[in-house]
Amino acid sequence: MKNKYQDLIEQTFDFPKDGFKVIDSELYFHNIPLMDIIKQYGTPLKLTYLPKIAQQINNAKTMFNVAMAKVNYDAKYTYCYCTKSSHFSFILEEVLKNDAHIETSSAYDIEIIKELHANKKITKSNFIISNGFKREPYLSGVLDLIHDGFNIVPILDNKRELDYYISNSNKKTEINIGIRIASEEEPSFEFYTSRLGIRHKDIQEFYKTKIKPLENVNLKMLHFFINTGIKDTTYYWTELLKALNIYCELKKICPELDGLNIGGGLPFKNSLGFEFEYEYMIEEIVAQIKSYCNSKGVKEPNIFTEFGGYTVAESGVNIYSVIDVKEQNDTEMWYMVDNSFITTLPDSWAINQRYILLAINHWDEEFQRANVGGMTCDSLDYYNSEAHVNQIFLPKIKNTTEEPLYIAFFNTGAYQEALSGYGGIKHCLIPSPKHVVVDLDEDGDYTTKLFSKEQSAKSMLKILGY
Incomplete structure (x- = not known):
């Protein structure tokens, strides 16, 4: 029986496609090993792929x-x-x-x-x-x-x-x-x-x-x-x-x-x-x-x-770590991530905009239905459906001691920073994530540059007058 996360994606979609592929159970985006980016910069992370x-x-x-x-x-x-x-x-x-x-x-x-x-x-x-x-x-x-x-x-x-x-x-x-x-x-x-x-x-x-x-x-x-x-x-x-x-x-x-x-x-x-x-x-x-x-x-x-959106949306990726799993009742499993959808993907909260959501690692694990929750205390800070179906599935997390599950929302490059007030005050003071720009050099190899660090408490307090 094919019940791995990779089986699910390949049976549901024409996959690999659109710059996505999986090697050794890890997701690559336009030949960029996303796990290498995570190991270098950590999460939460905003990525822009210029090409x-x-x-x-x-x-x-x-x-x-x-x-x-x-x-x-x-x-x-x-x-x-x-x-x-x-x-x-x-x-x-x-x-x-x-x-x-x-x-x-x-x-x-x-x-x-x-x-x-x-x-x-x-x-x-x-x-x-x-x-x-x-x-x-x-x-x-x-x-x-x-x-x-x-x-x-x-x-x-x-x-x-x-x-x-x-x-x-x-x-x-x-x-x-x-x-x-x-x-x-x-x-x-x-x-x-x-x-x-x-x-x-x-x-x-x-x-x-x-x-x-x-x-x-x-x-x-x-x-x-x-x-x-x-x-x-x-x-x-x-x-x-x-x-x-x-x-x-x-x-x-x-x-x-x-x-x-x-x-x-x-x-x-x-x-x-x-x-x-x-x-x-x-x-x-x-x-x-x-x-x-x-x-x-x-x-x-x-x-x-x-x-506008057509030009830049598909260059953007938002990457998060699943930092906890909460089973709140017999049917609802919550994957809690290390940032907020209200502050980093405001369109998902305000106008129910859907994005491509994929796991970055653990593609060889079994999948299960999940709701993804943000860190704020707002009940609307969640993501629980895809554009093609009213639910999402992600790899099962066996225990918290193994490598964390990383997930990414793709094609997020349009409007989200402007709407969330980049560099300003965020709901529950959840900071803006670090932002990394990815380009290709003359040999076609990818290069990365840290455009901005994660927003600091000092910068927020200054805005607030402290």
Whole structure:
């Protein structure tokens, strides 16, 4: 009878795959022996594997370029990275090495752009797409970059945003802008229309009365995005066609308009059983844009995307030790780990985001159903289901004297540090784990670098005023 943990994984999934393999009962991630990383740095541990970022960017660019070639698409594709997914310097530097561009969300993003430029990581020719509802510091920062000659396109989130640029610049300053379309929300959502952007019925009149009379302001881009992301659903295709209709109607009276930004929302793998037809979706999006525009007698637009989670999620790994096993009743077994899910994987707690969860060692042991508990005193600090099934299984732990069981959550590289308040106060003062960056050298061998140590009590007390 095959009842080992490795048997379970191999029978349930197409395994090994996606950079995972097992050697001598231990898990390897993109040929990296995770047990060696643990022996060097200990747990809890956050790991970032930089080469995965380059792979994701280049995969997407290839898929879009192939899709465009298939339909003789006569315009360009530009890959932008959504910085809010992860602002770390090593992330941005890796993104920029791969001919990608930047999308910003706040005033402090502008300071990052300035820093990257000062360090020659970005040039003034890079596209900078500035999204979000903008207060004065953000507006001022955008205008600073415009005056400095950066290739920045602020996306108007409301009509008043344009007034700031006009009143705080002279008529000789060339300003390229975009408009975000306020899309209709998914039918199950609490609201009918997104709070973000300008409603589609107002856009054409706004252009005619406010933008067109300005000799130095050019409407270059329409921005379309829905919160549920890119999915093969009637809702997505309907909203895309609405955006294309607005684009075509505007293009007829606004010849300088030549960009359509379809935002982010390309999903990342949250299970070993994850399936998404990336090529089909991208080919269909490109084909529909070209077909609709051509049917209206309009040249197809340059396509921009702002993939954030897709870019960085699959580069991230969270590693924990199981430090105790608690059998609370006849059916519930708790594996207690050496950190907190609320503080290190807040999406798992807040929006029930699922990740790939695998044991790192003891693959030759029998498996059992388990709940995984964090260290805080919060009853919601747990993880007990996978994306493909409403339960999880892990190797049995025979006793506490043998080698501890180590477990890892994969594809955790997007948003988690920002949402948990990296370097700040955490629930129950559970510290941020150490963070290790993994790269490959010229020979293809992996290298590691400690980016940050585990958060200290001294740093927390300083924040708290002690």
